Amino acid sequence: QSALTQPRSVSGSPGQSVTISCTGTSSDVGGYNYVSWYQHHPGKAPKLIIYDVFKRPSGVPDRFSGSKSGNTASLTISGLQAEDESDYYCCSYAGSYTDWAFGGGTKLTVL
Amino acid sequence: EVQLVESGGGLLQPGGSLRLSCVASGFTLSSSAMRWVRLAPGKGLEWVSSISSSGATTYYADSVKGRFTISRDSSKNTLYLQMNNLRVEDTALYYCAKGVNYHFDYWGQGTLVTVSS
Numbered sequence: 001q002s003a004l005t006q007p008r009s010v011s012g013s014p015g016q017s018v019t020i021s022c023t024g025t026s027s028d029v030g031g032y033n034y035v036s037w038y039q040h041h042p043g044k045a046p047k048l049i050i051y052d053v054f055k056r057p058s059g060v061p062d063r064f065s066g067s068k069s070g071n072t073a074s075l076t077i078s079g080l081q082a083e084d085e086s087d088y089y090c091c092s093y094a095g096s097y098t099d100w101a102f103g104g105g106t107k108l109t110v111l
Numbered sequence: 112e113v114q115l116v117e118s119g120g121g122l123l124q125p126g127g128s129l130r131l132s133c134v135a136s137g138f139t140l141s142s143s144a145m146r147w148v149r150l151a152p153g154k155g156l157e158w159v160s161s162i163s164s165s166g167a168t169t170y171y172a173d174s175v176k177g178r179f180t181i182s183r184d185s186s187k188n189t190l191y192l193q194m195n196n197l198r199v200e201d202t203a204l205y206y207c208a209k210g211v212n213y214h215f216d217y218w219g220q221g222t223l224v225t226v227s228s
Contacts, residue, residue: 100148
């Protein structure tokens with residue numbers, strides 16, 4: 001069982017928006033503004049798409065956005081494109097610099 | 112361009128040992144914290160171990176503490192994970208990742224470790 005809870009799957013049509021939730025506790029998501037999100041196409045290297053809750057690395061489209069409320073973080077992908085179909089994982093720092101909590105992953109299907 | 116390439120995975124029996132390698136290019140290991148993360152079948156990502164940029168401090172998840180050792184060779188710009196007394200539950204795809212502040216900015220493609228009798 002993963003430390004952070006994500007929906008197993010979400011889906012949307014091209015052009016639509018989807019939101020993936022990531023629920024933790026006050027010891028991780030709720031306690032720090034250090035939530036990050038990773039896009040993972042199986043067989044490839046995971047890619048950082050959001051860090052520090054809402055910041056985007058250079059080169060990541062602004063269709064990807066992050067937010068947090070209490071113990072739940074969210075990743076929103078707007079204007080869905082076929083290439084967005086992938087697995088998405090959330091991650092939160094959990095306080096001791098030895099503790100990184102990950103979610104179980106969400107499979108995004110673009111219909 | 113930053114690249115991380117893992118190797119060393121394989122199939123082995125419980126109780127066995129294995130050393131994973133991660134060759135870094137595009138940056139020097141001594142400038143960054145480095146981490147190992149694994150993805151077990153049907154499960155989510157799990158942080159395994161970290162080493163500080165200075166190399167002086169190492170950290171381990173409780174699930175591997177006492178069995179795994181993280182290290183690096185700066186002359187080869189290579190990160191290692193020595194895994195001893197392997198268990199079936201250590202079966203996973205192992206990724207090395209470059210750490211920056213509180214996230215992981217670059218990852219390798221992973222190397223598969225299968226522990227089975």
